[in-house]
Amino acid sequence: MxxxxxxLFLAVPLVFGLGWLAARMDLHQLSREQRESPKAYxxxxxxxxxxxxxxxxxxxxxxxxxxxxxxxxxxALGNLFRRRGEYERAVRVHEHLLKRADLPQSDxxxxxxxxxxxxxxxxxxxxxxKAWEALLGSSFDSDARLALLTLHERSRHWQRATHxxxxxxxxxxxxxxxxxxxxxxxRAIELDNDKHSVEADEAVxxxxxxxxxxxxxxxxxxxxxxxxxxxxxALELWTLLVSRHPDVFCLIAIxxxxxxxxxxxxxxxxxxxxxLYEASPRLDLLSALALLxxxxxxxxxxxxxxxxxxxxxxxxxLKLRAASSATAASADSDVALENQAIxxxxxxxxxxxxxxxxxxxxxxxxxxxxxxxxxxxWDTFPPRRLDEL
Numbered sequence: 001m002x003x004x005x006x007x008l009f010l011a012v013p014l015v016f017g018l019g020w021l022a023a024r025m026d027l028h029q030l031s032r033e034q035r036e037s038p039k040a041y042x043x044x045x046x047x048x049x050x051x052x053x054x055x056x057x058x059x060x061x062x063x064x065x066x067x068x069x070x071x072x073x074x075x076a077l078g079n080l081f082r083r084r085g086e087y088e089r090a091v092r093v094h095e096h097l098l099k100r101a102d103l104p105q106s107d108x109x110x111x112x113x114x115x116x117x118x119x120x121x122x123x124x125x126x127x128x129x130k131a132w133e134a135l136l137g138s139s140f141d142s143d144a145r146l147a148l149l150t151l152h153e154r155s156r157h158w159q160r161a162t163h164x165x166x167x168x169x170x171x172x173x174x175x176x177x178x179x180x181x182x183x184x185x186x187r188a189i190e191l192d193n194d195k196h197s198v199e200a201d202e203a204v205x206x207x208x209x210x211x212x213x214x215x216x217x218x219x220x221x222x223x224x225x226x227x228x229x230x231x232x233x234a235l236e237l238w239t240l241l242v243s244r245h246p247d248v249f250c251l252i253a254i255x256x257x258x259x260x261x262x263x264x265x266x267x268x269x270x271x272x273x274x275x276l277y278e279a280s281p282r283l284d285l286l287s288a289l290a291l292l293x294x295x296x297x298x299x300x301x302x303x304x305x306x307x308x309x310x311x312x313x314x315x316x317x318l319k320l321r322a323a324s325s326a327t328a329a330s331a332d333s334d335v336a337l338e339n340q341a342i343x344x345x346x347x348x349x350x351x352x353x354x355x356x357x358x359x360x361x362x363x364x365x366x367x368x369x370x371x372x373x374x375x376x377x378w379d380t381f382p383p384r385r386l387d388e389l
Contacts, residue, residue, distance in 0.1 A: 071107045087122035109138045142173050158183040181211035185220050215245040231263025247383045253288035266292050281308050310387045311350035353387035
């Protein structure tokens with residue numbers, strides 16, 4: 001059977017026409033999807049700006065369904081889930097992104113960072129650590145190391161924390177000397193608790209070498225020297241502390257007075273404390289002075305109360321007056337009961353003011369912390385109680 005060439009001439013225009021029609025339909029479909037995707041995205045942004053997060057999430061879910069290949073929509077949706085505390089859903093969104101084989105490297109790193117943040121917010125620190133470690137050497141290297149530094153500090157892995165701080169310092173992100181010194185001090189305390197005194201002394205030495213002007217290594221070195229009856233060395237260290245950090249010295253002023261009395265340096269220490277008190281009147285300094293010169297304590301308290309009125313000073317003076325009246329022959333039981341009642345009232349009123357407060361997060365505590373238990377910041381506690389601020 002011979003082929004009829006006329007059919008060929010008819011088929012070519014027909015095939016061309018069908019191809020053109022199919023292309024037009026695809027372009028129309030693509031154009032419609034592109035129009036719908038921005039509309040859904042803009043709708044979600046408007047709802048988010050109006051603080052309607054539930055409706056914004058619904059709008060973004062709709063947008064993701066219309067255009068599942070758009071990474072930005074996934075990131076927006078995942079971040080919204082995280083902000084609402086729906087960490088499991090946020091993790092699923094970011095893990096779905098990471099499973100895509102066609103995801104560009106920049107978006108892959110971004111998704112990995114978002115996933116690490118999800119784990120951090122959810123309190124899954126072991127999984128967060130692995131997620132951050134996957135970002136080492138990437139464009140998020142500094143963010144990852146800073147997060148790992150925080151995680152290691154929270155878990156009290158001081159050696160790892162020191163390593164991350166040193167790497168951050170080498171990368172030029174700032175000085176971490178004081179922070180590393182704190183790590184060494186924490187290690188020294190742990191070693192001392194485990195009866196490894198030699199290693200603890202070496203840790204304190206490392207802390208002083210890393211940050212020669214930091215306050216805590218001087219405080220800790222002095223405490224260790226005093227505990228070993230090396231009073232002269234303790235006094236030298238704390239005298240250095242006075243010249244560099246007089247406010248911090250008040251934290252160990254009583255220890256200083258005890259070491260001076262035990263080492264036969266009471267007169268010298270008394271003059272040092274008096275000069276420091278004149279420059280900065282503090283109750284801790286008055287308590288230290290009372291150890292070295294008990295006779296003048298009542299007058300110093302009365303003068304302090306006129307100079308720096310506070311409930312704590314009032315209570316201390318009242319207790320001295322009550323003690324002296326109790327030893328007198330004409331002591332009245334009713335007066336003693338009245339003094340006791342006033343003391344209880346002042347103690348209750350002054351107790352909330354006998355706390356240290358973190359300047360970063362407002363966490364309050366009866367004792368002084370070098371690292372805030374609330375926000376985990378270092379050196380965020382001013383070394384003054386609330387009634388002296």
